[in-house]
Every structure is written in structure tokens, then in C-alpha cells.
Amino acid sequence: xxxxxxxxxxxxxxxxxxxxxxxxxxxxxxxxxxxxxxxxxxxxxxxxxxxxxxxxxxxxxxxxxxxxxxxxxxxxxxxxxxxxxxxxxxxxxxxxxxxxxxxxxxxxxxxxxxxxxxxxxxxxxxxxxxxxxxxxxxxxxxxxxxxxxxxxxxxxxxxxxxxxxxxxxxxxxxxxxxxxxxxxxxxxxxxxxxxxxxxxxxxxxxxxxxxxxxxxxxxxxxxxxxxxxxxxxxxxxxxxxxxxxxxxxxxxxxxxxxxxxxxxxxxxxxxxxxxxxx
Ligand code: C2E
Ligand code: CA
Ligand code: CA
Ligand code: CA
Numbered sequence: 258x259x260x261x262x263x264x265x266x267x268x269x270x271x272x273x274x275x276x277x278x279x280x281x282x283x284x285x286x287x288x289x290x291x292x293x294x295x296x297x298x299x300x301x302x303x304x305x306x307x308x309x310x311x312x313x314x315x316x317x318x319x320x321x322x323x324x325x326x327x328x329x330x331x332x333x334x335x336x337x338x339x340x341x342x343x344x345x346x347x348x349x350x351x352x353x354x355x356x357x358x359x360x361x362x363x364x365x366x367x368x369x370x371x372x373x374x375x376x377x378x379x380x381x382x383x384x385x386x387x388x389x390x391x392x393x394x395x396x397x398x399x400x401x402x403x404x405x406x407x408x409x410x411x412x413x414x415x416x417x418x419x420x421x422x423x424x425x426x427x428x429x430x431x432x433x434x435x436x437x438x439x440x441x442x443x444x445x446x447x448x449x450x451x452x453x454x455x456x457x458x459x460x461x462x463x464x465x466x467x468x469x470x471x472x473x474x475x476x477x478x479x480x481x482x483x484x485x486x487x488x489x490x491x492x493x494x495x496x497x498x499x500x501x502x503x504x505x506x507x508x509x510x511x512x513x514x515x516x517x518x519x520x521x522x523x524x525x526x527x528x529x530x531x532x533x534x535x
Contacts, residue, residue, distance in 0.1 A: 283335045286321060291348050295320055298352055299519035300370070302528060303490060303512045306504055310532055312369040312403060314512065315353055316519045317345070337375055346378035350388060353402060354395040356522065365526060371403040371433065376410035382417075385424045392428075399429030405456065406432060408440025419450055426451045433490065438478050448485055454510075455482040459493020462513070465502050472502065479506045 290296055297320070300313045319327045336342040353370050360367045378384060392399055404425065411418055411434075422432055433454035434447065438461055457478050464471035482489040491503045494513030503511065520528055 280335050283327075283332055284339050284341075286324075287332060287336055287339070287341045287345075290319060290321075291344060295322075296345070296348065296352075297521075298349065298356070299521055300525040301512060301519040302368075302517050302525070303371070303510050304516050305510055306508075310368055310529055311510060312371055313367075313525065314371040314373070314405070314519075315349070316373070317349060333375065337377055340377070342375045342377050343381065346375055347387075349373075350391055350402075351395075354391060354397045357397045357401050358395055360526070365529075367401070367526075367529070369401055369403050369431075371405050373405045373435065374410070376407065376412075379404075379406050379410040379421075380413050380417075385421050385428075388425075388430075389428055403431045403433060403454075405435040407435045408437070408442040411442055411446070411450070415446070415449075422451045426453075434487075437482070444481065444485065452485075452487055454490055455485070455487045456490045456492050457482070457508070459513070462491050462493045462499055462503070463495065465499045466496075475502070476506055479503070479508050483507065 297318050298315045299318055300315050302310045303312045303314060305311045317329050317333075319329070319332055321327055333342070336345055349372060353372055357367060357370065374384075381387075391397075392402070425432060431453035432451070433456050434452055435456050436458040437455045439458050457475070461471075461475050461478055465475055466472070479489050479491075488509040489507075490510040490512060491499075491508050492512045494500055494503065494511045494515045496515060499513075500511060500515060517528060
């Protein structure tokens with residue numbers, strides 16, 4: 258019995274340690290992921306109501322040689338906690354610029370690329386000036402890039418946030434509120450910020466057609482965006498039924514598996530080229 262008790266204790270501890278180990282492991286490995294070339298970017302097209310690609314969101318992928326593919330949903334929170342997100346975020350911005358330059362020199366037109374900017378990254382006082390430097394250095398137009406920030410990134414000093422956003426907008430960068438509807442910001446607060454777009458979170462989109470209450474909520478979110486004077490993007494659109502309803506609501510842009518999964522660079526270029534031939 259004593260033996261059994263000890264085993265129980267061990268199993269319990271192992272399970273607990275496993276969790277802690279996991280984020281410790283992620284934390285350690287993340288520090289080397291950039292220099293070991295383990296990150297890459299994929300691109301998911303964003304369409305207008307006519308079905309044309311107007312922009313694309315870039316999403317980070319981490320391929321670890323032993324663990325294989327690790328989802329950003331798993332490692333971004335760890336990176337955010339440890340601060341490594343700042344290096345990763347800079348890598349993403351630089352990589353997007355390199356991508357745009359590469360495309361330009363091969364004569365390929367690319368739509369604007371939307372980049373996810375984490376709360377910690379966005380709240381760095383040097384964020385805007387460093388980004389302007391990068392664009393200047395790489396000779397990439399501000400209109401080639403858009404920024405996506407969550408409401409969570411805006412829970413800071415209001416004046417500092419609106420100043421930063423105003424500087425970005427003045428420089429020609431559009432900002433979208435990501436995952437709209439899942440955060441806590443008040444409408445009057447959002448109204449005071451120089452935003453361009455609002456992305457309706459996929460969790461709302463995917464409830465379309467479930468019942469009349471869910472449909473009413475999606476309508477309310479889209480209407481809210483429009484009354485704030487913003488363009489509305491629906492993310493996570495998977496079915497024709499969802500698309501039809503969103504179009505009926507006057508939603509401006511659409512993104513999701515119905516059109517395309519996030520694509521590796523080469524496939525993304527092929528997707529754009531094929532689209533232009535239609
Ligand atoms: P997000 O910004 O909300 O990105 C959308 C997520 O939904 C992506 O997952 C995308 O692949 C997925 N998605 C797109 N269309 C569909 C669909 O039709 N159905 C479903 N079920 N899912 C769809 P992903 O790539 O795993 O990224 C997860 C989250 O990780 C992102 O959520 C974003 O918060 C974060 N993330 C990704 N890349 C970066 C990055 O470069 N920087 C930062 N800070 N965060 C990133
Ligand atoms: Ca996003
Ligand atoms: Ca989103
Ligand atoms: Ca989302």
C-alpha cells in the first residue's frame with residue numbers, strides 16, 4: 258500500500274511537472290528558434306465581396322526538428338510571457354519586408370500583408386519608430402503592410418496608445434482590431450482610436466445558422482463595426498451559408514478555409530496568379 262501511495266504521488270507530480278516542463282521546454286527552445294531558422298511565414302488570402310484577393314494575413318509557423326510542427330496558439334502565449342515575443346515579432350516584420358522586396362524584384366504584385374502584432378510588442382515605446390526605420394531601410398511602402406492588434410493590446414495608457422496609432426496611421430499604416438468581440442474594450446474607447454478595420458472573431462462567424470440568437474449577435478458585431486466607421490472583416494469563414502449571411506449583412510471582407518487555408522509562399526503566389534487570370 259505504501260508503495261502504491263508513493264506511485265500515486267509520483268504520477269501526480271509527473272503530470273504536474275509535465276505541464277511546467279512543457280512551457281519551460283518551449284521557453285528554452287524558443288530562444289534559439291530564430292537563429293536555428295525554425296520559423297517561417299504562411300499567407301492566408303482575404304477577399305472582397307466580389308471574390309478578389311485584397312490582402313493576406315501572414316501567420317507564423319514553427320517547425321521544431323524533434324517535436325515537429327508547433328502551433329502559434331501554443332507558443333505565442335509562452336513567447337509573450339517570456340518576452341521572446343519581441344525578437345519573434347521583429348523577425349516577422351523583417352521577414353514580411355524581405356518577402357515584399359523579393360516579390361517586387363521578381364516582378365510579382367503582392368496584396369497588402371496583414372501582420373499580427375502582440376500586445377507586448379505594440380506597447381513598446383519604440384514600436385512605431387522602429388517599424389518606420391525598417392520600412393525605410395528596406396524601401397517597402399507603408400501601404401504594403403497592415404497591422405492586427407487585439408483589444409488586449411489596447412488595455413494600456415489611452416493617450417500613449419492613441420498617439421502611437423495616430424503616428425502609424427499618418428505614416429500610412431492601417432490598423433485592424435483582431436478577434437473583435439472577445440475582448441473588453443468599450444465602444445467609446447474604440448471610437449476614439451484611429452482604426453481602419455475590425456475583424457469579427459471566427460467564434461462568432463462559426464455560429465452563423467445555429468440559431469437566431471447567434472445570427473443576431475453576428476449582425477450586431479458587424480453593425481457595430483460599421484457604426485464606428487470601420488471596414489469589417491470576417492475571419493474563419495468555412496461555409497457558403499456563413500458567407501451568404503455575412504454578405505447580406507454588408508460585411509466588407511472575408512477570410513477562411515472556404516477560400517483558402519494559410520499557404521506557403523510559393524502556393525500563395527500561385528493562388529494570386531491564378532486568381533488574376535480569372
Ligand atoms: P488569429 O490572428 O485569429 O489568426 C487566425 C487563425 O485562424 C489562424 O490560426 C488561421 O490559420 C485560422 N483560420 C483561418 N481560417 C480558418 C477557418 O476557416 N477555420 C478555422 N477553424 N480556422 C481558421 P493560426 O495560424 O494557428 O494562428 C493562431 C493565432 O496565433 C493567431 O490567431 C494569432 O493570434 C497568433 N499568431 C499567429 N501568427 C502570429 C504572429 O506572427 N505574431 C503574433 N503575435 N501572433 C501570431
Ligand atoms: Ca490575426
Ligand atoms: Ca483573428
Ligand atoms: Ca481569432
